[in-house]
Amino acid sequence: MTQDNNNHPTPPAQQPRTIKEALNPVSRRTFLKGTAASLLGMTGVVAALEPLLKLERGELTIDGLLQKHYHRLTPEAMERILRSLEEKCKEQYGVMPNIADIKPMEGVGFAYALNLSRCVGCRKCAHACMAENNQSRESATDIEMSYIRVLELDQGSINMESSNQYYHPDEVPRKGKYYMPVQCHQCRHAPCTQACPVKATWQDPDGIIVVDYNWCIGCRYCMAACPYDARRFNFDKPKIPEKAINPNQDYLSNRIRPKGVVEKCTFCLHRTREGKYPACLEVCPTGARVFGNLLDPDSEINYILKNKRVYILKEDVGTMPRFYYFFDK
Amino acid sequence: MLKDYTLFLVRVGLLSFQGSRKYYAWMIFLFVICLIGLHAYSLQFVEGLSTTGMTNQVSWGVYIANFTFLVGVAAAAVMLVIPAYIYKKDHMNKVVIFGELMAIAVIIMCLLFVMVDLGRPDRFHHMLPPFGILNWPLSILSWDVIVLNGYLLLNLHICGYLLYTKYLGRKPTKMFYIPFIFIAMAWAISIHTVTAFLYVGLAGRPYWNNPIVAPRFLASAFTAGPALLIITFQVIRKSTSYWIGNEPIFTLRMIMTVSMVINVFLLGCELFTEFYAATAHVVASRYLYFGLEGHNVLVPWIWTAIALDFIGLGLLMTPLSRDINWLNLACIFCFIGIWIEKGMGLIIPGFVPSPLGQVVEYLPTINETLVCLGIWAFGALLYSWMLKIAIPIMDGSLRRSGISQVD
Numbered sequence: 135m136t137q138d139n140n141n142h143p144t145p146p147a148q149q150p151r152t153i154k155e156a157l158n159p160v161s162r163r164t165f166l167k168g169t170a171a172s173l174l175g176m177t178g179v180v181a182a183l184e185p186l187l188k189l190e191r192g193e194l195t196i197d198g199l200l201q202k203h204y205h206r207l208t209p210e211a212m213e214r215i216l217r218s219l220e221e222k223c224k225e226q227y228g229v230m231p232n233i234a235d236i237k238p239m240e241g242v243g244f245a246y247a248l249n250l251s252r253c254v255g256c257r258k259c260a261h262a263c264m265a266e267n268n269q270s271r272e273s274a275t276d277i278e279m280s281y282i283r284v285l286e287l288d289q290g291s292i293n294m295e296s297s298n299q300y301y302h303p304d305e306v307p308r309k310g311k312y313y314m315p316v317q318c319h320q321c322r323h324a325p326c327t328q329a330c331p332v333k334a335t336w337q338d339p340d341g342i343i344v345v346d347y348n349w350c351i352g353c354r355y356c357m358a359a360c361p362y363d364a365r366r367f368n369f370d371k372p373k374i375p376e377k378a379i380n381p382n383q384d385y386l387s388n389r390i391r392p393k394g395v396v397e398k399c400t401f402c403l404h405r406t407r408e409g410k411y412p413a414c415l416e417v418c419p420t421g422a423r424v425f426g427n428l429l430d431p432d433s434e435i436n437y438i439l440k441n442k443r444v445y446i447l448k449e450d451v452g453t454m455p456r457f458y459y460f461f462d463k
Numbered sequence: 464m465l466k467d468y469t470l471f472l473v474r475v476g477l478l479s480f481q482g483s484r485k486y487y488a489w490m491i492f493l494f495v496i497c498l499i500g501l502h503a504y505s506l507q508f509v510e511g512l513s514t515t516g517m518t519n520q521v522s523w524g525v526y527i528a529n530f531t532f533l534v535g536v537a538a539a540a541v542m543l544v545i546p547a548y549i550y551k552k553d554h555m556n557k558v559v560i561f562g563e564l565m566a567i568a569v570i571i572m573c574l575l576f577v578m579v580d581l582g583r584p585d586r587f588h589h590m591l592p593p594f595g596i597l598n599w600p601l602s603i604l605s606w607d608v609i610v611l612n613g614y615l616l617l618n619l620h621i622c623g624y625l626l627y628t629k630y631l632g633r634k635p636t637k638m639f640y641i642p643f644i645f646i647a648m649a650w651a652i653s654i655h656t657v658t659a660f661l662y663v664g665l666a667g668r669p670y671w672n673n674p675i676v677a678p679r680f681l682a683s684a685f686t687a688g689p690a691l692l693i694i695t696f697q698v699i700r701k702s703t704s705y706w707i708g709n710e711p712i713f714t715l716r717m718i719m720t721v722s723m724v725i726n727v728f729l730l731g732c733e734l735f736t737e738f739y740a741a742t743a744h745v746v747a748s749r750y751l752y753f754g755l756e757g758h759n760v761l762v763p764w765i766w767t768a769i770a771l772d773f774i775g776l777g778l779l780m781t782p783l784s785r786d787i788n789w790l791n792l793a794c795i796f797c798f799i800g801i802w803i804e805k806g807m808g809l810i811i812p813g814f815v816p817s818p819l820g821q822v823v824e825y826l827p828t829i830n831e832t833l834v835c836l837g838i839w840a841f842g843a844l845l846y847s848w849m850l851k852i853a854i855p856i857m858d859g860s861l862r863r864s865g866i867s868q869v870d
Contacts, residue, residue: 149864156474168480175494182498185505194585203596278519283819294820295746316819325667331604332589333596351589352582355604357522361667363818367522367582369513393511394582451666
């Protein structure tokens with residue numbers, strides 16, 4: 135940091151020694167100018183922040199800001215949070231739900247298999263999923279939030295780039311087409327949980343990958359990481375009419391999400407962890423969907439994985455999904 | 464000590480408001496744009512990210528594009544530091560501080576671009592242990608948080624220490640800054656490498672899952688960063704009494720030229736791999752350069768970028784750019800060209816087509832654009848202010864009383 139010669143030394147002005155001296159040569163005019171500029175600046179900042187007045191009450195709460203990560207919550211704290219979430223739902227959506235925090239069962243590892251020979255592309259699963267999981271169903275674009283995307287593919291190829299998700303024929307299946315529903319594959323080597331910078335998403339012991347909606351910061355890195363396009367982001371606050379709300383909710387699955395967080399298919403853990411089937415399976419008219427416990431040697435899912443021609447989507451990416459496709463004939 | 468420092472801060476504060484009409488006009492202009500950006504961001508904060516053009520398919524947009532580009536500009540400060548401290552080029556010694564200050568301003572812009580991209584900025588503290596949990600070392604984003612903030616701290620320390628000792632008229636103690644300067648050199652490379660790995664690490668996105676991304680990031684960064692510095696030096700030279708000669712500018716020109724040659728070469732390698740074998744993975748590049756099934760929003764952009772890159776390179780490689788005006792033109796062309804190709808040109812095709820083959824296009828909304836403009840203006844404001852303070856310290860007109868002029 136040497137001074138260069140061609141830097142003209144400034145005239146040896148008297149340098150102030152004290153704060154008073156420093157302030158002294160500042161003429162009244164400069165001082166007033168500075169004050170006026172600062173005041174004007176502050177006013178500008180306040181004016182710019184004006185939209186914040188429209189922030190909904192209860193959107194930002196001290197409790198919310200201080201809430202700890204799911205794994206660090208005591209049972210009592212969890213209880214309090216669940217009750218306050220119920221209150222909030224009642225207040226904002228007019229329905230008093232029952233929000234539980236159901237833990238995974240011992241000795242259970244879930245897996246899902248979908249029979250591509252049977253699926254007819256009716257998309258009943260996608261719609262049942264949205265109803266079960268309390269998603270907005272008001273505008274036409276809300277279907278984008280469904281955890282299940284059904285691809286219509288040309289027979290003779292399995293090229294996704296030529297697939298179509300917005301098919302609207304009078305009748306399915308269309309001639310020359312076949313259908314492939316895609317939802318979260320609950321990967322054993324999940325790129326999404328690895329990507330999350332704050333551990334807001336993780337795999338539970340039964341194989342289900344969950345999101346703590348109260349911990350997610352909304353960076354959407356998990357969405358970029360997912361090879362199956364299985365994650366959805368709440369760009370808006372969900373809008374659900376009172377009568378459409380499913381009151382049987384779980385903290386980690388279908389409770390109504392706040393805006394600004396990521397969500398995904400949880401194999402309907404609020405149902406499946408209590409011995410029921412996922413909503414998408416129950417509604418399927420062709421019986422194309424098979425769900426069960428991989429750790430139970432006598433389960434149907436085990437039979438299929440051992441005896442059918444099984445196809446794993448994007449096996450090359452190395453995600454080792456718990457979701458399989460298979461063919462009958 | 465403390466008294467000295469307080470006096471220093473007071474004087475810096477006063478100096479910030481003393482300046483020519485031009486200075487005032489420039490700062491007010493930037494400040495007003497900042498406010499417009501802040502207003503747009505407040506709207507986004509209340510409404511949610513639905514105020515942006517992003518969708519479930521294209522879940523990152525112009526915020527992350529700008530972020531990626533700017534990380535490179537910040538890293539490029541190292542291209543002043545290396546000649547100054549390793550090759551001991553005297554003429555670089557005089558300007559190296561301006562590069563480091565630029566790194567500070569630009570890193571702050573990067574952090575702002577990440578902040579405005581968050582769906583839940585109110586939960587920012589979830590990243591900060593002990594209250595939060597940083598998913599380190601698994602998540603590359605957690606690495607990025609560490610390297611970016613570390614780089615910011617390193618540069619804040621180096622600049623703060625050197626400027627303050629200069630103000631005091633003391634010789635800086637080597638132990639307090641030289642080690643940090645060398646750490647910062649490696650660190651500068653790391654910020655851009657880690658940012659590249661953010662994309663490269665995603666196996667489900669073939670457009671990004673490509674080892675050439677990191678080297679290309681660095682090559683383009685070492686073009687765009689010096690380009691901005693060359694322009695900045697001339698502004699300093701014209702508008703202050705601090706004389707910057709032509710040597711630093713032409714050293715940077717050489718660095719830019721070499722980097723740009725490497726950048727364009729690597730681009731060629733990438734294009735060859737993509738298009739010659741024409742596997743299914745070429746589809747994202749095809750979208751970018753030629754459009755897919757009538758979806759071609761990015762096509763004019765990327766060809767503009769390529770044209771700017773090549774004209775810029777042509778100017779740099781020929782004696783034409785020994786003339787400062789042509790050099791400036793080359794700088795502007797390269798800067799904009801790289802901003803496009805490494806911003807939108809890198810981020811958006813990663814999402815198009817989606818992993819399930821959907822082609823959903825992305826265009827930023829006006830609100831989103833205003834937020835971006837606000838952050839750019841804020842960065843410029845910050846850098847202008849830092850220069851406003853640093854230059855009088857460097858030329859000795861702002862110093863503690865009782866010290867001689869020449870040290």
